[in-house]
Amino acid sequence: MSLSKDNAVIGFIGLGVMGKSMAANLLRAGYPLVVYNRTKAKADELLQMGAEWRDSVADVAASAN
Numbered sequence: 001m002s003l004s005k006d007n008a009v010i011g012f013i014g015l016g017v018m019g020k021s022m023a024a025n026l027l028r029a030g031y032p033l034v035v036y037n038r039t040k041a042k043a044d045e046l047l048q049m050g051a052e053w054r055d056s057v058a059d060v061a062a063s064a065n
Contacts, residue, residue, distance in 0.1 A: 005030045011064030013057055016041045027051060034063045 008031060012023045014036040023046055027033055033051040034045050040053065047053055054060045 002034070005032075006010075008032065008035060009064050010050075011035075011039065011054075011060040013060055018048065023051065024049065034060050036060045 008024055010031050010033050012019065012033055012035045013027070015023060015035060019037075020042065023033060023035060027046065027049045033046070033049045033055050035046055036057055036059065037043050037052045043051065043053060052063075054063055
């Protein structure tokens with residue numbers, strides 16, 4: 001089975017300047033995204049765009065496929 005926007009969940013860890021921009025582009029392209037960053041406030045914009053927060057790197061890894 002190949003991954004598509006319909007059956008993929010992308011995990012993204014690290015939402016600094018570059019990571020946040022990359023994650024936002026994935027969301028704009030329609031991919032489901034779960035995210036984690038040490039400072040949750042840095043994820044606020046992405047969460048408003050539809051990303052889902054995870055409380056740890058391990059939780060991101062468990063949620064992504």
